Amino acid sequence: DTGVSQDPRHKITKRGQNVTFRCDPISEHNRLYWYRQTLGQGPEFLTYFQNEAQLEKSRLLSDRFSAERPKGSFSTLEIQRTEQGDSAMYLCASSTPENSHQETQYFGPGTRLLVL
């Protein structure tokens, strides 16, 4: 399967614990995005990378959230001291735009987080 993959697919944790999610983009894609999606809403942008550089972070990304893409390939999203409000689906997408306004994203299956 050469699509975007995410691991784990599901995570249940207790409030206050740290969690880390991984995303492996489509191999030739240089852009990687993280989104959060809650029930009844569209995906909300969290952050994105172009190669290994983190170019933008949303206001939604509090200081408890950190993302890395150390070698410009896979990325990790860590949430420290989880709160119940962090419960959501975390989606990763990748793209390789020919130019900035012809960008098509391809999504991974998501990691569903439940904080008890």
Next chain:
Amino acid sequence: RKEVEQDPGPFNVPEGATVAFNCTYSNSASQSFFWYRQDCRKEPKLLMSVYSSGNEDGRFTAQLNRASQYISLLIRDSKLSDSATYLCVVNTPYSSASKIIFGSGTRLSIRP
């Protein structure tokens, strides 16, 4: 006002019917537009891009109205398998990056 707005629905239509829904966007500098389909508890999947001249893919037709800043999706001869949430996506370029905003989605339910 949200940057991208959609009627949340649900639209509940019989199999074989034609259904259409719109998505409005607020930024006139937006350049590219997409419709994604999302099944329950699954990831969004690209349905089609929306081109200025309008485009068709089988039973699906997408149109863009730049003057009124909306895009539309028309589904003809709807199938039970079309039941899903349809997400509108708007891409606004700035600098060397792009700003991609998703609508909240329109739920469609096709009944037998």
